[in-house]
Amino acid sequence: MQPNMANNIRVECLPSGEALKLFEEKVGSETLHMHPDIHKLAEAVAEECAGLPLALITIGRAMASKKTPQEWEYAIEVLRKSAASVLPGVGKEMYPKLKFSYDCLPDERFRSCFLYCSLYPEDHPIEKDQLIHCWIGEGLLDEHTNLSSARNQGHFIRGSLIDACLLENIRGNYYVKMHDVVRDMALWIVCEFEEKFFVKLGVQLKELPEAEKWEEVTRMSLMGYQIENLTEILECPNLQTLFLGSNDLKVIMNDFFNSMPMLSVLDLSHNMNLKELPVGIANLVSLEHLNLSWTGIRRLPVELKTLAKLKYLNLELTIDLRMIPQQLISNFSKLQVLKMLACNVGCSLVLEEMEHLKYLNVLTITFRSASKLEKALGLKKFFNCVIERLMLEDFNDSRSLNILALANMQHLYSLGLLRCMNLEEVKIESNKIEGVGFFHSLRFVYLSKCDQLRDANWIIIAPHLEDLVIINCKSLEEIISEEKFGEVTKSKANTNLFSKLKILHLICLPKMKTICSHALPLPRLKEIRIKRCAMLKKLPLNSNSAKGQRVVIKGEEEWWKEVEWEDESTRLAFLPSFKPHVI
Template identity: 25%
Template structure:
């Protein structure tokens, strides 16, 4: 179903039965036909559009080759977009009228003009719908619903086919995995009889398993390879298995065809009795596939079932010790595979010297995906000229996304998505190649777009985060980094998957990434360079979203605002924007403004008119003061704002908070407030902001601690808290900080302590809930590591910065069992660090920076077997020689990155 149609139908449905518009119409002194008939016409539009939507639900443009049908679907989208615009305008003015007139039901002249205009537009929409209905009758004939070759290729995957056997010499980079799979097959254990192999489409799961299967099946008297794919039935699967394991009774009409599911399971169980078996279920999409047929397989010693899948939750069928997750090939293996295909007729498959640089660039752009590497290598095998290679590199994404074989494999993943997941997936294509997308940003953007309404007790944010995790589990997004709670923090989209998403997004008119020739009626635009062009402006009249993640023209924003009236999302972080025009106040539909790291110095007062604004991000801008009108936006949920810090203060703080006006308490739906300056009345204002989940406070004085911390303690939903003192000499007392929220897992404190110990309630009583802790500027006599390890066993991230007092730090056995990152920085009094055996069993990153008195390698550092990243940057001149003398090198520590 086209995303725009869904949105339109939903929004039209919300208008039906609107008592306000009925009251307005009944109060009119002048009988205006268009206005009186508006509810009736809206109902007619809803029914007609629902009918067309039902048709589109059964058709997807990717599955059609008939241009007439595709054109008709395009016309439906145009009407749906028009309806969406009209309905947004209608709902905005209804809301505005409610707020202005409250209990009064008098329609002012200017209101009459607006609603009359809306009614006229509805008449136009009605005519457009009638037109597309006529076009449907003319264009949409049954014989035109012809599946294209791509569809047939996908369907063949779901038939009883077997992947082409690949010779050993054509396999690259899988030897380790092949040995592991073979070892799992060779054992005689009865438990762990299910093996799963997972990874995104195109990684070579079937290729690997088929190679092992062909080698090892002779050891299994009963063996079968079954391709499951997305479309399957239990009885069809059982029939395939029966046939493969030797059911040959004739005639079939008297045997297998007469069996029901129960009979077939019993027959399979009978034929496998005392016969060691190897069954491969290839391309499984849902765990139910296995559970629906598993009772047909007897638990025989040494028998195995191998499942290949693109989904992590299917891979969870097996024991973790029998799950193999395929990863992209390393650069050397990827280049070797490319050469095997591109130069198959040359001795040793050697790449010619004049092609090597360009060939390397082509392979790197494939990001280790064997499907892409083999496809491009085979295509270039007969075209070994430098200019051809350069041309291929420049259009590599297009070549791959339009290759039938590549697209058929990746499309299977896309077409398995629900409508809301498709929207979220396509949205990711707006970001550049290899761009690390933040979980929090994606969640807020998806919510602003309306992709993820609340479900039951789950907020839209919770639903959006669930969608993100679903795309990760389906291997359609790659995880770059996890946060302290084990959640995805940063993710990215594989380039080939992104090309697929971009291609579909353009075809669906969902979004365009800097392609000015296809912008007509595009709802979302990702632009790298803005072209000042009158004709281009005309194409943007219905634009809803602008995402610009790299520098853009300073004139871009003015151009967009003058061209479009329906913007929902304006994400311009890192752009060259210097000023926000006053005309932004006319963007009544705007829900998200992102100006992070821009050169904007002020926000216009007209921002107070953005009554639907949910998110405002002005972090790291040059804005010094928040406009007073901002606090009239009662729907605001996320406010990110801070000021650049003076270079002299960098050691203590990285940013300054914004001054909080008295109207702050008006924002009662606020969930995020980062960062606000403390004041005498801040505690009172915060008492009305009980929806806050993330709160960062700067410039706290000792006198404000008691009231402020008592208020913070009563916040039921608080999960992230930053507290920064006025300066490094201001001593704060934390006795009153006793959080009621068990969700508070992230705590950042900058400043001295009123008492020289860590024995206060936030640590002693709440410590077990904390996962992330960062302390800066504290003056402590005792060793902080010992105390923190005792009271905070669940920490996964710990940063101690600019701490004074303790000369010796010790990490005892079993301390910090869950810690993954430890940062010790600017601890000027520390001269010794000892690490006991079994300390930090899960640590992956250890960063020791600027400890000038530390004159020897930390004792016991070699015991950190899980370590992946180690940084040692100390000021002592003898440290490097001490490091070399102790022989602490990369091989000993098994650390891929060591900095000394």
């Protein structure tokens, strides 16, 4: 169905010299030198891009693998013909030429995965794992004997789309997004070649839009609008994906899903006013992927047990969820992915029923007591799962945590400690320092309201940590103590402490004095944010820290004036980095 794309798009174009330089940079010198004719042919291809940066980049990447003059001559022919099929009002140098990069994708599977990304709103950050699981739920990937193999193929396709400059990495590579012009081009392809998508552009919806041929639609995206009520039955017998996330949904009528027998992917996430699911959701007998994260639902209806094909269930941050019927989770016999991080329902239910989930492979979960964590660690099925994200919250039955008890979670990439008010110590034994690097996958650590903790020494065993956020820990005095730093240095186990760190946020830490007593290289550092840490006078920086990086340091101006520097050259090096914190 035709999206609204009547508005012209204004794009600044490059002069011919700069355009050719950018194009050749993307093609690469190896290809350019494969044959003496290719240089001249490259000029002709670059000329067809009409100075449009995105066309130069995407077509340049597509031509990087073309090693013969014949392939280049064919590309010129295709690009010159493409001007005849332009979208009215957009300009001949736009979508048809960009489509060349789409046509150069390896096969139809890659192209289908690319077009699927256009269902997300303009400039919308797309969580990469969520995207891949949608591809799996829609059946866009090959048949695989296990989830790990399917996800690996998804990552390969995602990487190929990034290499082709049709997607771009953002937010530390955890998310991707489509450039707005690339998305418009994708939607143009959808319209031009009669793919049955329904995507509304450039409008603010408060109710379901009208369409002449609902029965033809295979994918529908109504994300990011202000839709409050779904009170009409849609006859969509061929619909496979429905995105309703990030609306103001309050009511979904019981019969809304009655005529969607083929629906396999349903996203209702980020609708905090949605308190109840309609019992009619039980009619979605083909559903494989259900995302209810960030919704206000209070209970899961027992009728969900009819969803016999469900493989993916996301209940993360359902903070109002009070009740999941007994045996409901275990009834999803094909379930492969269960996401319950910060779900209000406790972990006991999951631990009791997960033994019946033969195919469960990926799990995110919150533990609210040391005893329940200890119980889980004794379950074989728990350790057979890929634990990707873990939160320890409201630990009030323990003063100490042995962090190495989690060391077997080889795929753990996010760990949070929240409101562990009695926790005084996170232990890491000195004789284990030689084993620094237990948590090879750990990328994100979040500590909040752990008021008895005085240090965060245990972080030294996470060698690939990228994001460290510590908030409202009243007694925290240092992150890495002098003693622990000495042990690490002596053992030579991790001489490049924080070598992958990109983000460091320290907020409301009234006793914080030291991050680390020694200056660190921090070669990947991008941002430091300090707020309400009045006693923190020195940063672990010298003139060699973060070499080549554009580091941003955010904080209060009064705090910045009091910072003590290693020497004058360090102060001058980081003076341009400061940005005052704006309340």
